[in-house]
Amino acid sequence: MKKLSNGRLSVEADSFTDHFHSSISFDSRMYREDILGSIAHARMLGKQNIIDKAEAELIISGLEDILRDIEKGKISFDEKAEDIHMNVESILTERIGAAGKRLHTGRSRNDQVALDIRMYLKTKIKEIKVLIHRLLGVLNKIAEENTETIMPGFTHLQNAQPVTLAHHVLAYFEMFSRDSDRLSDCFKRTNVMPLGSGALAATTYNLDREAVMAELGFDSITRNSMDGVSDRDFVCETLFCLSVLMMHLSRFCEELVLWSSRQFGFIEISDAYATGSSIMPQKKNPDMAELIRGKTGRVYGELMALMTTLKGLPLAYNKDMQEDKEGVFDAIDTVMMCLPVFTNMLDTMTVNGDRMLSSARLGFMNATDAADWLVKQGMPFREAHSVIGGIVMYCIEKGKNLEDLSLEEYKSFSSLFTNDIYESIDLRECVNRRRVKGGPSKEYIDTVIAENKRLLEGERFL
Ligand code: ARG
Numbered sequence: 001m002k003k004l005s006n007g008r009l010s011v012e013a014d015s016f017t018d019h020f021h022s023s024i025s026f027d028s029r030m031y032r033e034d035i036l037g038s039i040a041h042a043r044m045l046g047k048q049n050i051i052d053k054a055e056a057e058l059i060i061s062g063l064e065d066i067l068r069d070i071e072k073g074k075i076s077f078d079e080k081a082e083d084i085h086m087n088v089e090s091i092l093t094e095r096i097g098a099a100g101k102r103l104h105t106g107r108s109r110n111d112q113v114a115l116d117i118r119m120y121l122k123t124k125i126k127e128i129k130v131l132i133h134r135l136l137g138v139l140n141k142i143a144e145e146n147t148e149t150i151m152p153g154f155t156h157l158q159n160a161q162p163v164t165l166a167h168h169v170l171a172y173f174e175m176f177s178r179d180s181d182r183l184s185d186c187f188k189r190t191n192v193m194p195l196g197s198g199a200l201a202a203t204t205y206n207l208d209r210e211a212v213m214a215e216l217g218f219d220s221i222t223r224n225s226m227d228g229v230s231d232r233d234f235v236c237e238t239l240f241c242l243s244v245l246m247m248h249l250s251r252f253c254e255e256l257v258l259w260s261s262r263q264f265g266f267i268e269i270s271d272a273y274a275t276g277s278s279i280m281p282q283k284k285n286p287d288m289a290e291l292i293r294g295k296t297g298r299v300y301g302e303l304m305a306l307m308t309t310l311k312g313l314p315l316a317y318n319k320d321m322q323e324d325k326e327g328v329f330d331a332i333d334t335v336m337m338c339l340p341v342f343t344n345m346l347d348t349m350t351v352n353g354d355r356m357l358s359s360a361r362l363g364f365m366n367a368t369d370a371a372d373w374l375v376k377q378g379m380p381f382r383e384a385h386s387v388i389g390g391i392v393m394y395c396i397e398k399g400k401n402l403e404d405l406s407l408e409e410y411k412s413f414s415s416l417f418t419n420d421i422y423e424s425i426d427l428r429e430c431v432n433r434r435r436v437k438g439g440p441s442k443e444y445i446d447t448v449i450a451e452n453k454r455l456l457e458g459e460r461f462l
Contacts, residue, residue, distance in 0.1 A: 004086050005109075021319070024077045026326050027084045033119035034084050035067045037112065040215040041195060042103055050106060050205050055099040062096040063088070083322075084116070085109045106205035110229040110317040111197040117325065118190050119216065121238050124332045125187045131339040132180045132245070133461040138347045139173045140452045142166075147442045147449070150427050151266065151356035152365060159363030162427045165351060167440035170448060172252055179245040180461050186241050190234040193218035197228030200316035226316045232306065235324045239303040242331045243296075249342055250296040253289035256345070260286050265355040270348035273341070288345055292338045299334055302327035357427070364392050366402055366425040369433075373424040377416040387414050 006012075013021075039060050046056025066088060069075050081087040086109070093100030146165035153163035193216060196202060196209040202225040209221045222228035259266035269286050277283035309323045367388050374384035391413050395402060402425050410417035423429055435441045455461070 003080065003082070004090060005082070018080055018082075021082070021322075022079045023083045023322050023325065024079055024081065024087055026329060027113075027116075028077050028087070029329065030084055030116040030120045031070050031088065032067065033116040033123075034088055034112070035063050035070075037115045037119065037195065037216065038088065038103060039063050040212045041107060043215065044208050044211045045102070045105055045205075047211065048206055048208055050207075051102045055102055058096050058099045059092065059103050062092050062100065065095070066091055083109070083113075085112050106198070106203045106207050107195065108197075108199035108229070110199050111195050111225075113322075114194040114197070114229055114231070115216075117235065117328075118192070118194065118218075121190050121234065121328070122187060124336075125183050125190065125238065128242075128245075128332070128335060128339070129180050129183055129461060131336065131343070132176055132183075133456065135339060135343045135346075136173055136176055136180075136452070136461060137456055138343050139169050139176070140449055140456065142346065142351075143170050143173070143445065143452075144449050146351060146353070147445050148428070149351060149353045149356060150360050150431060152360045152363070153440075159360070159365050161368060162360045162365050162430050163440045164431055164442070164445065165353075165356065166445050166449070167431075170445065170452075172248065173452060175248040176245070177455075177461070179241065179248060182241045182244065183238075184460075186234065186237040188219070189237065191219045192222050193220070194222045194228035194231075197222060197225035200226050200229055230313070230316045230321075232310055232321060232324050235328050236303065236306055236310070239299070239306060239328055239331055242335050243300050243303050245335060246292075246296040246299045246338070249338055250293040253293040253342070256289040256349070257286045257293070260289075260349075264359070266352055266359070268350040268352065269345060270350070272348060273345040288341050292342055295334050295338060299331045302331045360427055361401060364395065364402060366427060366430050367392055369430045370402055370421065370425050373421055374414065374416060379414070379416060 003009075003012075042051075042056045042059040042063070045051045046053045066075065075091065077084070077087045078090075081090050089100065089103060092103065143166040146169070149165040150162055151165050151168065152159040153161050153168070193209065193213040195212050196207050213219075213221050222231075256267065256269065258264055260269050269284075269289070271284070273286075273288045274284045275287040277285065305327050306324055309320050313320055370391070371381065371384040371388045374387060375381050379387070391402065391405070391410070394409075394413075395405065403422065407417065407419060407421075410421060432441045432443065435443055437444060
């Protein structure tokens with residue numbers, strides 16, 4: 001059979017060339033978008049009297065049958081037909097005859113593929129937002145259960161100041177909620193209907209682009225036909241959004257790996273999300289967290305690959321652009337696997353609050369609070385900093401913590417010390433006195449958790 005696109009070619013491509021440039025092995029996943037787009041296009045062609053109404057009906061019912069048959073697994077695609085667009089069209093023509101040949105009137109595969117990928121990404125962005133929404137719910141739940149779970153806060157991975165586990169996980173709540181917002185923003189620019197751009201210079205047919213836009217649920221239509229077929233910004237943006245999301249997952253995974261080590265012992269990952277070792281019988285490894293961390297690299301890679309592919313392309317369509325799909329599909333698949341695994345892993349982990357607290361007692365994390373206490377008694381901060389520095393050195397020598405020193409010992413460093421110093425260096429106090437908005441105090445965190453609950457019930461994350 002002569003190929004649909006071989007108007008002026010007399011020699012058939014050899015099978016290896018067909019295999020090389022065919023995209024059906026990966027773009028077949030857009031069959032639904034392709035068919036719905038064609039149905040809308042055919043309906044509009046009929047309404048506009050560009051093709052006969054009866055033929056338009058025939059095309060539409062033919063396409064609906066093909067969609068059903070694909071979903072039942074009854075159709076196998078042909079590599080020789082190159083891509084999903086030509087596969088669907090040739091199956092249609094085989095089934096309904098001459099009318100099928102009218103479907104492509106006023107359309108090019110260039111605007112067709114731009115339409116399909118936009119529709120596909122719109123669906124996936126929404127699905128990913130649902131997965132993020134679930135993760136946010138679990139984070140908020142963990143926070144709610146741990147508003148008084150004291151743990152060390154780190155800088156340079158050294159004990160710095162005490163925080164709570166709630167404060168720590170709510171930092172991630174902020175990151176993942178921005179990831180969700182970023183996807184919504186990207187959705188807006190993806191939600192533009194390119195059909196009508198034709199190959200690059202639009203078409204002489206009197207298309208009703210707005211009708212197609214409305215039927216397919218788009219917000220607006222592209223304003224320039226050359227841009228309509230050349231623009232892949234929205235694919236780059238999707239990849240960027242997914243890269244940042246993976247970065248956040250990866251940072252948290254790194255912490256889970258650390259926290260589940262014997263040295264930290266802050267958490268225990270459920271057996272369902274851990275693995276053993278083939279040689280060391282005692283081992284329980286945080287493989288899922290490591291794998292998510294590892295998969296982050298490939299998502300970044302897809303972003304760089306597409307940006308690099310696009311950077312030298314003259315307007316308008318070039319076949320290079322076919323390379324947009326495998327990368328973004330892989331990034332989507334990766335994110336859609338990682339998110340539920342991660343969410344479930346968090347949801348089922350055990351928090352070891354005692355270990356967090358005893359670790360928070362190490363490293364004089366209340367030293368800033370002790371200095372602040374002296375400042376409140378009238379000492380200039382620089383002086384207080386140096387007095388407490390001296391006390392810390394003394395403690396290290398004696399193998400003690402700040403809270404273990406007697407009042408006499410304190411007084412030997414400054415006559416300003418009274419019994420009140422002990423309350424001010426109590427770790428729980430150190431946390432809860434940080435009442436400023438954005439801080440770790442239980443008082444403030446409780447309000448954040450309540451607000452998060454309201455947000456999770458609203459529209460923002462859906
Ligand atoms: N498979 C192609 C792609 O993914 C469809 C567009 C082909 N257009 C063309 N003029 N060769 O980009």
